[in-house]
Amino acid sequence: MARIIVITSGKGGVGKTTTAAAMAMGLAQRGHRTVVIDFDVGLRNLDLIMGCERRVVYDLVNVINGEANLNQALIRDKRCDSLYVLPASQTRDKDALTVEGVGKVLEDLGKGHDYVVCDSPAGIEHGATMAMYFADDAVVVTNPEVSSVRDSDRMLGILASKSRRAETNAEPIREHLLLTRYAPERVARGEMLSVDDVQEILSLNLLGVIPDSQAVLNASNAGIPVILDNASDAGQAYSDMVSRYLGEDLPMRFLEPEKKGLFSRFFGG
Amino acid sequence: MGLLDYFRSSGRPRGSASVAKERLQILVAHDRSARDRPSYLPKLEQEILAVIRKYVEVDMNSVSVNYEQEGNQEVLELNIVLPDTAERA
Numbered sequence: 001m002a003r004i005i006v007i008t009s010g011k012g013g014v015g016k017t018t019t020a021a022a023m024a025m026g027l028a029q030r031g032h033r034t035v036v037i038d039f040d041v042g043l044r045n046l047d048l049i050m051g052c053e054r055r056v057v058y059d060l061v062n063v064i065n066g067e068a069n070l071n072q073a074l075i076r077d078k079r080c081d082s083l084y085v086l087p088a089s090q091t092r093d094k095d096a097l098t099v100e101g102v103g104k105v106l107e108d109l110g111k112g113h114d115y116v117v118c119d120s121p122a123g124i125e126h127g128a129t130m131a132m133y134f135a136d137d138a139v140v141v142t143n144p145e146v147s148s149v150r151d152s153d154r155m156l157g158i159l160a161s162k163s164r165r166a167e168t169n170a171e172p173i174r175e176h177l178l179l180t181r182y183a184p185e186r187v188a189r190g191e192m193l194s195v196d197d198v199q200e201i202l203s204l205n206l207l208g209v210i211p212d213s214q215a216v217l218n219a220s221n222a223g224i225p226v227i228l229d230n231a232s233d234a235g236q237a238y239s240d241m242v243s244r245y246l247g248e249d250l251p252m253r254f255l256e257p258e259k260k261g262l263f264s265r266f267f268g269g
Numbered sequence: 270m271g272l273l274d275y276f277r278s279s280g281r282p283r284g285s286a287s288v289a290k291e292r293l294q295i296l297v298a299h300d301r302s303a304r305d306r307p308s309y310l311p312k313l314e315q316e317i318l319a320v321i322r323k324y325v326e327v328d329m330n331s332v333s334v335n336y337e338q339e340g341n342q343e344v345l346e347l348n349i350v351l352p353d354t355a356e357r358a
Contacts (some may be wrong), residue, residue, distance in 0.1 A: 015310055145289075150297065153297045153301070191284065193286050193293075201293050
């Protein structure tokens with residue numbers, strides 16, 4: 001049975017889809033058979049970030065409704081053989097997602113894969129609860145910013161109560177914190193919550209810190225998961241995060257401001 | 270921080286991050302205490318108030334319900350402030 005990972009946050013725009021794409025690609029690159037599912041019915045974006053938007057024929061709702069089978073709907077990634085994408089529907093009503101339907105899809109996917117990564121929509125409504133219901137692991141994506149941290153905390157409450165594991169009194173979902181859009185310069189100036197501050201408030205296992213990086217926009221512009229940009233700080237940080245998820249003990253990187261030259265140090269570059 | 274920034278920022282309180290942290294700590298503690306309460310608590314509060322009102326005129330602010338969890342023990346504390354004898358109907 002595959003391990004099901006939900007990428008969640010509560011607040012929108014913090015980097016859930018970027019993270020889902022990077023994590024799925026990272027797991028697949030390491031040889032694990034991986035599927036990434038877009039649960040944002042009506043506002044699908046994962047296909048764009050993965051660069052497969054023109055290959056979408058069927059989607060998650062088609063599969064749930066029996067209008068297509070899984071093999072027809074799954075899109076194989078062109079860069080990595082062990083990665084598949086299951087896109088969301090763009091037109092349907094989000095109520096098309098039912099516990100039974102989603103459960104059946106995840107069960108079928110679980111037979112042929114090692115990891116199923118669920119990209120949750122923002123918010124705490126139906127689509128988001130469907131994405132997290134069957135999860136074994138949750139990656140709570142958080143920006144070092146008050147509203148995002150608060151929403152992440154609320155999400156933890158929901159993960160602890162509205163999931164299959166909670167309802168069946170099974171071992172609780174393993175929750176991980178991923179801090180994104182981290183700007184070490186601003187932290188050094190006391191303008192941004194530090195990783196320690198956020199850790200202290202949420203007290204979660206820290207899976208990684210992704211620096212606020214131009215590489216993320218460049219990657220999404222091109223439809224390439226940023227983890228494939230090995231040269232970039234964000235790409236390396238995501239790669240570390242996947243290694244940590246798989247059990248490696250790696251130190252956090254990109255927490256300190258870049259050293260500046262003499263000129264910029266004097267004139268504030 | 271550059272030299273120019275140093276002069277620009279002198280005299281101005283530094284670090285909005287510490288304000289953010291303080292606010293969040295209070296907020297999250299409050300959110301969590303509300304989350305861990307049983308869902309019947311608000312209704313219980315209302316019904317108790319209704320019973321008391323049959324006999325004594327009290328308002329909503331005179332009743333406070335406190336719920337605490339310590340290990341395996343759950344403590345439900347009710348505090349009702351009755352009005353002075355002179356005011357009783």
